[in-house]
Amino acid sequence: MIGLLALQGMTTTSCSDWLNLMPNDGVPLDEFWKTKEDVRSVVNGAYLSMTANELVQRLFLYGEWRADMITTGRRTNSSIVSVFNGEISIDNTYLDWASFYQTINICNTILKFAPTAQANDPTFSEAQLKEYEGQAIAIRSLMYFYLVRTFGDVPFIREAYVNGSQQMSVAKSSEKEILAGLVADLEMVETGNYLPGQYSSTDIAQNKGRMTMWAVKALLADIYLWQEEYEKCNRKCDEIIGSGQLLLVPVESRKIEVENTEEGTTDIYYAPDQSSYYSLFQQIYYQGNSMESIFELQFATDNLNPFYSLMSSGRGVIGVKTERVNSDIFPPLADEAYSGECFDIRSVISQSKSCLWKYIGVEPNGSERAQEEYTNNFIIYRLAEIYLMKAEALTQMAILDSDNQELLKEAYAAVKVIRDRSTAVATTDIGQTEGSYSGKAMEEFVLAERGRELIFEGKRWFDVLRQAKRNNYDGENLNYLMTLAEYSAPASKVNSLKAKYRNYHSHYLPIYSEEIDANPLLEQNEFYAN
The missing domain is CATH 1.25.40 (Serine Threonine Protein Phosphatase 5, Tetratricopeptide repeat)
Known part of the structure; x- marks a missing residue:
């Protein structure tokens, strides 16, 4: 059900000792929310919850599933294949949005009880409280933005569920209402200076793996674009680009001038330096947290990402739609004499061996990651x-x-x-x-x-x-x-x-059947209602 209890039902992993600090049903909440350390542990839990396999798979699938660049992989997953075929059943388990609402509820819990901890802890400053609240608001907003783009109208829950006696059934709110609420929240965080531009001068993962003011501005720009608020989006982009705090990973290239005798002109091509674009691959996709990164979900050896089972050459259920990608997305240089050395580096970085190389490769055209090496981050x-x-x-x-x-x-x-x-x-x-x-x-x-x-x-x-x-x-x-x-x-x-697709309501996924069964206030999306 969408009304998941505050932090129950989450499985403990080697990197989630913070769960032991969480209040369980029957444990008085005032025994937990005592210090700023308690709040910090739950904020860490919110980030950890976003790395759950179920959630990360959906972040990827909801954005690529119905598009034109991926297809089935080495193995077959009927739930994924059916969507590739344009056949979407309300019983498809990938429609289960519980992982999103679990993260949302952690954020709601922080916003409800963090002020209590501050009142109990004299060392817990107002600035620290705002920082934790700002992170919770930003994470919650990101989760809702994925949900409304995927499902349209969804339950908009701002109340923390902390025990089984609470009303768990919630009706849907309109996409427009939810987006307006997200913008109001994020603009408050931004103008109120809730979040820093960086958390550490030495630990880059802290700056790229936590919500900063740059992540909030990026999320706002994205929502503005969806809302068709173009001037606001452009201003937010200018603030990020003009800050000088983020830089594109550079790639060097060699200029080639070719005389076109038929046209009487000179054609100019650029040949990328191999070591340079290999370095780009390493920085952005293999190591992660590059100089151009704004926000990434962080993975490590004790918390591997889900892409081995989803994308690996031997076991993956998703592969590249190579004809589409190689012919239409990355057509070669028209001058065949130079197409071997002058090419778009993204055609090499993104795919190899019909696999999504950004996620599974060690280097372009190189070896594939071993299962235990699936520590690469997911870039937001x-x-x-x-x-x-x-x-x-x-x-x-x-x-x-x-x-x-x-x-x-x-x-x-x-x-x-x-x-x-x-x-x-x-x-x-x-x-x-x-x-x-x-x-x-x-x-x-x-x-x-x-x-x-x-x-x-x-x-x-x-x-x-x-x-x-x-x-x-x-x-x-x-x-x-x-x-x-x-x-x-x-x-x-x-x-x-x-x-x-001629029916606009089909552009949003149906609500999972088990959610409909569990929540009597929830109505199925119109296209799938019958």
Whole structure:
């Protein structure tokens, strides 16, 4: 049930001794919430709960499952395959959102009882209380943002469940209401200076694995983009980019000039330095917590991530849709004579051997991780995405202003920062018409660039849905999902999937059947109600 008791029902692992400090049913709460250390232990528990296999699998699947870049792996999982086929049953166990609400309830518990601990502990300062509260609000907001993008309207619970006598059934709140609540909470945390920019000058994992003010700004920018609040999104992106606190991992390249005798011009290509983009892979995807990281879920040898069983070459149930990725997402350089040395590094970094190499590789084109090496983090936000959020916001601002060319040029400049780092090939660049940009073409270009930069990072379905639903599915926006259907489903299922997508309610997943059975106030999402 969604009304999970405060922190019961969680299994203890070698790195979760904090659970022993938690109040259980029948233990007086005032025996626990005594000191700032008690609060800190529960905040640590909130972060730990986000690394639960059930939750991390869903963070990935909800963002990629129905999109166009992954398919079945070496082994078959019927619950995953059915969604690839466009067939979504309310009994599919991956629809179970309990892990999200478990984390939410931990955050609600912190917000309810942390002031009690502060009142009991004279060394517990107001600034420390705000820091813990700010982290709880930010984590809770992130969980709800995933839920509303995936399910639409969901129960919006702000009360802590701490014993079995409480009312556990809660009706759904509207997506619009929830998002407004999240924005209000996050803006309060931001303007109230609840959180620091960093927690440690020496421990980078503390700064990348905890909610900082930069993580809050990134989350706000993302929500603003979903709400179509483009000027607010752009301002938030500028604050992050302009802070100087985050830097893109650099990649060196070699310029190659080729005389085009037929056109009388000089073609310019860029060949990436191998050691340089290997280093990028190591910093961002193998080691994690890179200089461009904003927030990542942290894993370690005693708390492995779930990607071995999900993605490994031998046991994984998910693989790369190679034809789509190699032909459409990363088409080669048009000049075949140079395509071997001049390529988009992301095509090599992201995939190999039909596997999602970002998650399972030791280095590009190299060996695969052993099972005990699945310690890589799960990235929620990094600086490259902020540039692309900015580009999307600027593009929509330009479209609303009759294709304002200055804004479109600024949008292209933001994308170009990412493309230049990746030695993206001209084949995927945007064209101009009589020296000017088309707003619609820039919109499609930014979406395609997000597909390349953030490939397999749990973003794709949300990105495409955001384009489709813009301005209440205005004009031909639904075509974004229709195109996605052509690549995401088997040929025999494409027409039926397109028919489903014409019903806007199908764009959100159904509520898990067991939740419906357990909560009499919960109504099934409209498309799946019968």
